[in-house]
Amino acid sequence: MSDLIGKKLTVLGAGVVASVCTAVPLFSQDAPEISTGYNSYGYPGMIDMPVATSRPDGELAFSVSHFAGQTRNTLTFQILPRLSGSFRYSVLDNILSEGTETLYDRSFSLHYRIADETDLRPAFAIGLNDFLGTGVYSSEYLVATKTFGTSVRVSGGIGWGRLGGAGGFSNPLRIFDNRFKTRPARDAGEGGEVEAEQFFRGDAAFFGGIEWQATDRLRLTAEYSSDDYPREDPSAFQRDIPLNFGATYTVSPGIDLSLRYLYGSEIGVQLTAAVNPKNRPHASGRAPSPPPVMPQTSAAALSWGDMLESRDSLRQQLSGALNRQGIRLHGFKLNRTSVRVEIENDTYRKQAQAIGRTARVLSRRMPARIETFSIVSVAKGMPISETRIRRSDMEALEHELDGSWQSFARAQIASPVSLTQPVPDRYPNFDWSLKPYLTPSFFDPDDPLRADAGAEISARFEPLRGLEFSGSIRKKVIGNLDESTRESDSVLPRVRSDFNLYDKEGDPALTELTAGYYFKPGKNLYGRATVGYLERMFGGISTELLWKPNDSFFAIGVETNYVRQRDFDQRFGFQDYDVVTGHVSAYSELGNGFHAQVDAGRYLARDWGATISLDREFGNGWKIGAFATFTDVSFDDFGEGSFDKGIRITVPTSWLTGEPNKDGFSTTVRSLTRDGGARLDVNGRLYDRVRPLQKPALQDGWGRFWR
Incomplete structure (x- = not known):
C-alpha cells in the first residue's frame, strides 16, 4: 500500500513539474536570467534538494532557514569556481531518536561541480552532506541541471543516506561491489569523524525539481524531495507528501528572502545574505591621489x-x-x-x-x-x-x-x-590607540551566540631598532560572555576549555604585556624573541626563527615557548600549570591567493601532533580559511568533536570604507573549544610580517604601484 502511495505521489510530482514547464515561456528572449540559490541546508540548491550549478567564485554566504522547529544556520564559501564548502549549526527540536527535546548539531558539507552545462549536456555535480559531524543530515548525491532559455532550470539526481529515503530502491552501485548495497550504521562516538565507509552506500532515491525566474527579483521553485526526515517525522512534524514549493525574492543585491510550503504540512522561511570579497563596495578605493612624477630635467x-x-x-x-x-x-x-x-x-x-x-x-x-x-x-x-x-x-x-x-x-x-x-x-617612539572591540562566542548549547563589546586601549614603545614593548587592556561595556555556566569535562589539562572563567573574572583584563625583539641574523633568516603576558591565558617566553628567501614561495619556521597559565582575572598572577611547547612550520604559496601551512610539534596540553591549514587571501585583504589539528590525544579523550577544527575569516576595514588602512576584523569559528590541539596565540609571528613585503607578494600587488 505504501509503495502504491509513493508511486502516485511520484506521478503527482512529475505532473506538477510538467504543468509548470508548459506554463512557462521557455525560450523568451526577454526573460530574466536565472540565478543559483541556496537551499535550506545552505549549499547550492532549490528548497531541500541540490542543483548542479554553483555560486560565483569567492562568494561567502550566511543563510538561516526555519521550519517545524528546525533552524539551520549555514556559512558557505565558494572555495573555487567549482567547489563550495559549508559549515552548519542546527537547532532541532523534538528529535525523537536522540532522546532529548532539543539537539544542537554541527555539520560540514562539500559541493563540487564536475562538469559545466553545454548546449546539449547538463551540468553535473557531486556532494557530501554532513560528512564531518554527528551524521544527522548525512547524505550524498549526484545531480544534473539543465537550463532552458534564460529563465527556466530543471534539476534531477540520485541521493543516498537521508536523500535515499523517500521512494528508495536498491543501490545501483551494487553492480560494482556488493558492499554498496547496505549502509553501515554510524559509529557511536563524539562526532566529528569522517566515516567514509558510509559514502554512497545503502538505498538510493531520485529527486528533482524546476525553477523559474519569473522576474529579475522573483524566483519560483517546485521540487520532489527524496528526504524522508527519518528522525523528525512524526516527532517534529508530519511529512504528508514529498513535494515542496517555494518563492525567493531578492530584497537587494546579495540578500534573498524565501517563503516555502513543505511536505504538505509546514511553512518555512529562509534569509540568505551573500558577499563576494572580489567586489569592492568602493571600486578601487578612496585613497588620495598620489603626487605626479617630477621630470629629472625640470x-x-x-x-x-x-x-x-x-x-x-x-x-x-x-x-x-x-x-x-x-x-x-x-x-x-x-x-x-x-x-x-x-x-x-x-x-x-x-x-x-x-x-x-x-x-x-x-x-x-x-x-x-x-x-x-x-x-x-x-x-x-x-x-x-x-x-x-x-x-x-x-x-x-x-x-x-x-x-x-x-x-x-x-x-x-x-x-x-x-x-x-x-x-x-625615528627612535625612541611611542604610539597608543583607543578603539572598540568585539569578541563573539559560538555554539554554547545554553546560548549558541554570545558576545562582549567594549573598549581596548593599546600602547607601543620602541626605544631601539627591533625592540618593542607593547600592551593592551580591555574593559567590557556590554555583553554576556560571563553568563556561561558550563563546566569543563576535559580529561586533559584545561588549557582552553575553562575559557568562560576568563570571561567571567577578567574585567578589566590585561590581555597582553610583552617585550619583543626582532632581528635578522642572515640574508634569508628572521628572528623573534618575546617575553611577558603573551595572550590572555598564558605568559612566558616565545622564540622564533624563520627561513624565507626573498623570491621563494616556500618558508620554514621553528618556534619554541616556555609558558605558564595565567590567573583567570588576567592581571598579574599565574597558576601552577606550565609547559614547554613549540612547532616546526612549513609555509607554501599555492597560487590564486591560496596559502598552505603545516605546523608540527607539541601543544599546550602536552599533546604532540600537527595542524593543517589552508587559507585563501584576496587582493583587497579578505582572508578565509580552514584548519584541522590531529594529535596523539584519542578522539574519546579529546571529547565532543573528536579533534580541533575551525574556520577563520578576516575582513579588512579598507574594503568597507574605501579608505587606505591595514586594520581589519578577524574571528575564528570553532565547532567546539576543547583542550587537545591548542596552540599558543602569540602576536608578532614572523611569516605574516615577512611574506607581504617580499617579491612574490609585491608582484601580485604591483597593479597598485601607480595608485
Whole structure:
C-alpha cells in the first residue's frame, strides 16, 4: 500500500513539474536570467534538494532557514569556481531518536561541480552532506541541471543516506561491489569523524525539481524531495507528501528572502545574505591621489643641485612628504647618483602601492643627479626586501598603458644585505590607540551566540631598532560572555576549555604585556624573541626563527615557548600549570591567493601532533580559511568533536570604507573549544610580517604601484 502511495505521489510530482514547464515561456528572449540559490541546508540548491550549478567564485554566504522547529544556520564559501564548502549549526527540536527535546548539531558539507552545462549536456555535480559531524543530515548525491532559455532550470539526481529515503530502491552501485548495497550504521562516538565507509552506500532515491525566474527579483521553485526526515517525522512534524514549493525574492543585491510550503504540512522561511570579497563596495578605493612624477630635467628638480651638502634638510623634507602619503621614513642614505631609503608602511594593504608612492615622492624631492632609488621595505625594524627603481623608468612609464607590468619588469627586487642607520627622529617612539572591540562566542548549547563589546586601549614603545614593548587592556561595556555556566569535562589539562572563567573574572583584563625583539641574523633568516603576558591565558617566553628567501614561495619556521597559565582575572598572577611547547612550520604559496601551512610539534596540553591549514587571501585583504589539528590525544579523550577544527575569516576595514588602512576584523569559528590541539596565540609571528613585503607578494600587488 505504501509503495502504491509513493508511486502516485511520484506521478503527482512529475505532473506538477510538467504543468509548470508548459506554463512557462521557455525560450523568451526577454526573460530574466536565472540565478543559483541556496537551499535550506545552505549549499547550492532549490528548497531541500541540490542543483548542479554553483555560486560565483569567492562568494561567502550566511543563510538561516526555519521550519517545524528546525533552524539551520549555514556559512558557505565558494572555495573555487567549482567547489563550495559549508559549515552548519542546527537547532532541532523534538528529535525523537536522540532522546532529548532539543539537539544542537554541527555539520560540514562539500559541493563540487564536475562538469559545466553545454548546449546539449547538463551540468553535473557531486556532494557530501554532513560528512564531518554527528551524521544527522548525512547524505550524498549526484545531480544534473539543465537550463532552458534564460529563465527556466530543471534539476534531477540520485541521493543516498537521508536523500535515499523517500521512494528508495536498491543501490545501483551494487553492480560494482556488493558492499554498496547496505549502509553501515554510524559509529557511536563524539562526532566529528569522517566515516567514509558510509559514502554512497545503502538505498538510493531520485529527486528533482524546476525553477523559474519569473522576474529579475522573483524566483519560483517546485521540487520532489527524496528526504524522508527519518528522525523528525512524526516527532517534529508530519511529512504528508514529498513535494515542496517555494518563492525567493531578492530584497537587494546579495540578500534573498524565501517563503516555502513543505511536505504538505509546514511553512518555512529562509534569509540568505551573500558577499563576494572580489567586489569592492568602493571600486578601487578612496585613497588620495598620489603626487605626479617630477621630470629629472625640470627646473624644480634641478634647483636641488645646490642642496647636496644639506642632507639633514633634504631628509626632513622627504620625511614630511612621505608622512603625508601615510608612509614613515625609517632610514635615509644619499650617495652621488643614488639614494637608499627605508620605509615603514602602516597605511596601504599592498606594499607595492607604498613603494610606488615613495618613488614618486623621491622623484620630486631628490636632486636631479640622483638616478637610482633603492627603497627598502622594513617591518619591526627588520629590512625585508629592497626594490631598486631607475628614475628615468619612472618618467618614461608613468603614462604608459602597460606601465605597471613594464615597471615591475625593470625593477630589481632582492633581499637587503646591509642596514641603513635609522633617521634621528625615528627612535625612541611611542604610539597608543583607543578603539572598540568585539569578541563573539559560538555554539554554547545554553546560548549558541554570545558576545562582549567594549573598549581596548593599546600602547607601543620602541626605544631601539627591533625592540618593542607593547600592551593592551580591555574593559567590557556590554555583553554576556560571563553568563556561561558550563563546566569543563576535559580529561586533559584545561588549557582552553575553562575559557568562560576568563570571561567571567577578567574585567578589566590585561590581555597582553610583552617585550619583543626582532632581528635578522642572515640574508634569508628572521628572528623573534618575546617575553611577558603573551595572550590572555598564558605568559612566558616565545622564540622564533624563520627561513624565507626573498623570491621563494616556500618558508620554514621553528618556534619554541616556555609558558605558564595565567590567573583567570588576567592581571598579574599565574597558576601552577606550565609547559614547554613549540612547532616546526612549513609555509607554501599555492597560487590564486591560496596559502598552505603545516605546523608540527607539541601543544599546550602536552599533546604532540600537527595542524593543517589552508587559507585563501584576496587582493583587497579578505582572508578565509580552514584548519584541522590531529594529535596523539584519542578522539574519546579529546571529547565532543573528536579533534580541533575551525574556520577563520578576516575582513579588512579598507574594503568597507574605501579608505587606505591595514586594520581589519578577524574571528575564528570553532565547532567546539576543547583542550587537545591548542596552540599558543602569540602576536608578532614572523611569516605574516615577512611574506607581504617580499617579491612574490609585491608582484601580485604591483597593479597598485601607480595608485
